[in-house]
Amino acid sequence: MNMQIPKKLKILDWFSFFLILFTCWLIFYKTPVEMNMGLVQKIFYFHVAYAWIGMVSFLVAAISAIIFLRKGLFIYDAVTESAVEIGLVFTLIAIITGSIWARPIWNTWWTWDPRLTTTSIMALIYAGYLFLRGSLDNPEKRRKITSIYSIIGCLSVPLTFFSIRGVRSIHPVVFGGDTPDFNMDSQMLRTMLIAIAVFSIFYIAVMWHRIRLAELKEEIEQLKLTSEEDHD
Amino acid sequence: MTEIPNTLNYMIAGFLVVVVGTLIYIGSLIARWKKYSKLKVELENLLDHSKQQQKGN
Amino acid sequence: MKSTFQTIRALIRKDMQIESHTREIFTVMLVFALSILFILNFALEQNVKVRTGSAAGLIWIILILAGQLGLNQIMGIEKQGNMIEALLASPVPRSAIYLSKTISAFVFMFLMALIIHPLYCIFYNVPMISPDFILVSALGCWGYAALGVLISAMTIQTRTRDILLPVLFYPLIIPLVVTTVKLTGSILSGENFSSLLSSLYQILAFDIIFTASGILGFELIVED
Numbered sequence: 001m002n003m004q005i006p007k008k009l010k011i012l013d014w015f016s017f018f019l020i021l022f023t024c025w026l027i028f029y030k031t032p033v034e035m036n037m038g039l040v041q042k043i044f045y046f047h048v049a050y051a052w053i054g055m056v057s058f059l060v061a062a063i064s065a066i067i068f069l070r071k072g073l074f075i076y077d078a079v080t081e082s083a084v085e086i087g088l089v090f091t092l093i094a095i096i097t098g099s100i101w102a103r104p105i106w107n108t109w110w111t112w113d114p115r116l117t118t119t120s121i122m123a124l125i126y127a128g129y130l131f132l133r134g135s136l137d138n139p140e141k142r143r144k145i146t147s148i149y150s151i152i153g154c155l156s157v158p159l160t161f162f163s164i165r166g167v168r169s170i171h172p173v174v175f176g177g178d179t180p181d182f183n184m185d186s187q188m189l190r191t192m193l194i195a196i197a198v199f200s201i202f203y204i205a206v207m208w209h210r211i212r213l214a215e216l217k218e219e220i221e222q223l224k225l226t227s228e229e230d231h232d
Numbered sequence: 233m234t235e236i237p238n239t240l241n242y243m244i245a246g247f248l249v250v251v252v253g254t255l256i257y258i259g260s261l262i263a264r265w266k267k268y269s270k271l272k273v274e275l276e277n278l279l280d281h282s283k284q285q286q287k288g289n
Numbered sequence: 290m291k292s293t294f295q296t297i298r299a300l301i302r303k304d305m306q307i308e309s310h311t312r313e314i315f316t317v318m319l320v321f322a323l324s325i326l327f328i329l330n331f332a333l334e335q336n337v338k339v340r341t342g343s344a345a346g347l348i349w350i351i352l353i354l355a356g357q358l359g360l361n362q363i364m365g366i367e368k369q370g371n372m373i374e375a376l377l378a379s380p381v382p383r384s385a386i387y388l389s390k391t392i393s394a395f396v397f398m399f400l401m402a403l404i405i406h407p408l409y410c411i412f413y414n415v416p417m418i419s420p421d422f423i424l425v426s427a428l429g430c431w432g433y434a435a436l437g438v439l440i441s442a443m444t445i446q447t448r449t450r451d452i453l454l455p456v457l458f459y460p461l462i463i464p465l466v467v468t469t470v471k472l473t474g475s476i477l478s479g480e481n482f483s484s485l486l487s488s489l490y491q492i493l494a495f496d497i498i499f500t501a502s503g504i505l506g507f508e509l510i511v512e513d
Contacts, residue, residue: 003269033236035236036237037237037239038236038237038238038239038240039238039239039240039242039243040239040240040242040243040246041239042243042247043242043243043246043247043250046246046247046250047246050250069509086257089253089254089257092253093249093250093253093254096249096253097246097249097250100242100245100246100249101242101246103242104237104239104242121460121463124460125457125460125461127456128453128456128457128460131453131456131457132443132444132447132453132457135447135448135449135453136446136447136448137448141446144509144510144512145443145446145509145510148443148506148509148510149440149443149457151502151506152436152439152461152502152506153461155498155502156460156461156463156464159464159495159498160463160464160467162464162491163463163464163465163467163468163491164464164467206257206258206261209261209265210261212265213261213264213265213268216265216268216269216272217268219272220268220271220272220275223272223275223276223279224275226279227275227278227279227282
């Protein structure tokens with residue numbers, strides 16, 4: 001494996017960096033302040049983008065786990081591992097920012113709203129994935145078992161959501177709701193979509209780095225095996 | 233018209249969480265990368281060394 | 290097909306016969322459940338409303354906690370003396386092993402539910418129950434066993450063994466538990482059973498999903 005960061009990845013890094021700066025500029029200077037919530041609403045653009053990526057990332061993990069179980073190629077397992085780890089980081093940030101947003105608006109740090117609860121349970125499930133991964137020594141076994149776990153986790157998340165839905169939610173429905181919970185004008189919508197797109201590009205860059213790290217770890221494991229064989 | 237509530241502090245807190253959280257994760261990626269590349273170089277040296285010894289014998 | 294059933298029956302009989310051991314497990318589970326039941330007393334003593342209102346939730350919390358002991362043991366039996374390797378080397382279909390384990394776990398859980406449920410009602414003076422809860426408990430216990438056996442087949446192979454089971458298992462089982470508790474609660478409060486059918490179907494759907502993923506996944510997990 002080439003230890004140098006590939007040129008394409010370097011370009012992607014800088015590209016996403018400048019795009020994020022641009023998005024921040026857009027959020028803080030070019031999007032109007034929400035009338036009922038004030039400045040705190042600006043967190044919303046980050047919150048939605050991070051929550052979105054967190055969820056997509058877990059889907060990515062499950063899909064690549066399925067492909068791994070069918071093809072058995074190491075790289076798909078590396079994708080699953082990376083997607084779970086990064087998804088967990090993004091989800092945690094989304095939960096915390098959501099909580100900070102909720103404090104002045106709903107006057108509480110936390111509510112047992114279905115979406116909030118489901119997201120937190122999703123985070124727990126995938127934290128479990130990392131524990132499971134850490135405590136399986138045999139690489140073959142580890143890959144198979146964690147792949148199956150991530151698929152079941154991905155199945156369980158929508159089931160959780162449906163089972164606790166029904167209690168009326170106070171979480172704002174941004175898409176497809178009948179009554180918009182806050183007035184999003186076209187500029188806000190545009191900024192939100194841009195933020196989601198930009199952070200998705202950032203996500204791809206981080207994923208790439210994380211997958212390279214997984215490859216490096218794999219190489220080290222191989223090296224260790226050969227050195228042990230030499231000693232025998 | 234109603235007054236816009238002052239929620240600047242909450243905005244700053246949220247923004248800090250996003251920035252600091254992301255930076256910590258990137259930092260951990262870099263740290264792990266450095267740790268493992270060092271380990272890799274050491275392992276490779278070790279392997280070369282033992283091969284040379286075997287030749288010497 | 291017939292032979293698969295016979296295999297499953299034989300495997301269950303084997304589990305139940307190692308069974309001075311199995312009876313031991315069940316007794317331990319039951320005593321554990323009872324001690325939680327008594328500990329709850331300190332939290333519930335003062336408040337009649339809470340006792341009645343959260344009866345369903347508390348009963349299931351007891352079952353979930355105690356059931357986990359059984360799950361660890363049911364897979365643990367095989368791990369002792371490497372019996373699992375002997376079992377895997379024999380020409381038994383993996384899905385039959387999985388189903389037999391699930392049925393054993395289900396029997397444990399269901400018996401516990403049958404004991405704990407009325408005991409809770411007696412100890413905490415909650416109005417007695419309709420027989421509908423038997424069906425709900427059966428469905429709930431089946432889902433619990435189906436997913437639980439699969440997850441404990443995973444965790445039994447880890448370095449940390451039993452410790453990981455609850456951490457992996459509880460978040461996954463939440464949809465089933467939420468629905469079952471909701472349904473048990475409605476039954477306890479005397480709602481008309483026919484109005485609860487949609488929740489019942491929901492539990493049934495969970496059971497099917499968990500069992501299917503168990504049958505598919507188990508093979509890959511225990512394989513060398």
